[in-house]
């Protein structure tokens with residue numbers, strides 16, 4: 001009798017293990033399809049675009065956005081000293097592209113530094129919010145609704161001294177096409193600045209676990225259930241909802257290896273490519289020509305804690321910090 005029970009128990013255990021393996025394989029397959037660097041599957045690309053459109057409508061306020069008084073009054077300094085590490089006297093009067101402008105926090109900061117702004121996003125809600133944010137700035141502005149994958153042709157041959165893209169290209173349907181377009185928009189003596197999710201911040205196994213949570217979040221039936229999910233992750237702090245929505249809602253959420261991006265940029269003529277912050281996410285400043293005057297305006301690399309490490313202590317099980 002006991003032997004029989006042990007056999008049944010082992011059999012169930014073996015079956016469960018094999019089922020889990022199969023489910024894990026399915027998730028892995030789906031993960032790879034969604035995060036293909038050349039082209040994510042169409043369905044997820046549409047979902048990702050809509051997800052951000054919702055984000056700017058549902059959660060326009062929060063920490064590190066323009067509704068955060070600390071962020072708004074410090075964003076120009078943050079860009080100058082922590083992100084670009086290029087002194088403001090170089091930025092003033094330059095032609096700047098904010099690629100994937102969201103609700104305008106960086107466009108606003110860059111405009112405060114005197115940049116003439118072109119703001120692009122795939123979502124009209126983002127363009128509208130950025131237009132509103134720039135109303136109080138005294139610089140030239142231009143707005144373009146476009147996916148980054150085809151933005152260069154929409155901008156009719158214009159080139160930029162600075163192309164700034166914070167947290168966008170890893171969400172695009174085609175990472176390669178989008179980055180290629182951004183490279184082509186930088187003037188011969190210009191700069192490209194990118195913030196991208198880094199693979200070294202989160203290993204593949206944990207990333208697939210996060211991907212499972214993302215799918216679970218997207219399968220929740222009602223808006224109320226989704227809000228409850230995010231509020232739980234935020235430990236009840238509404239100011240974190242925008243950031244958390246960014247993490248759990250858009251299905252395309254790639255993590256990049258620095259060497260892949262560095263080689264990509266070097267192949268497209270960038271002579272000086274650097275990670276300009278010691279952090280496992282990718283903060284990349286790339287200059288097309290080593291002879292460019294911008295190099296004379298570089299500032300020293302800042303040390304941690306960085307601006308985004310302010311007040312994240314209350315977040316529960318979140319993968320930023």
Ligand SMILES: C[S@@+](CC[C@H](N)C(=O)[O-])C[C@H]1O[C@@H](n2cnc3c(N)ncnc32)[C@H](O)[C@@H]1O
Pocket residue numbers: 048049052053099100101102103104105106120121122123126146147148149165166167168171172173178246
């Ligand atoms: C994480 S948000 C970042 C917004 C802004 N850069 C910031 O840091 O606040 C990503 C933005 O990229 C936009 N986006 C996503 N896919 C895009 C694409 N293929 N082309 C252009 N914009 C895209 C979204 O609409 C969203 O506004």
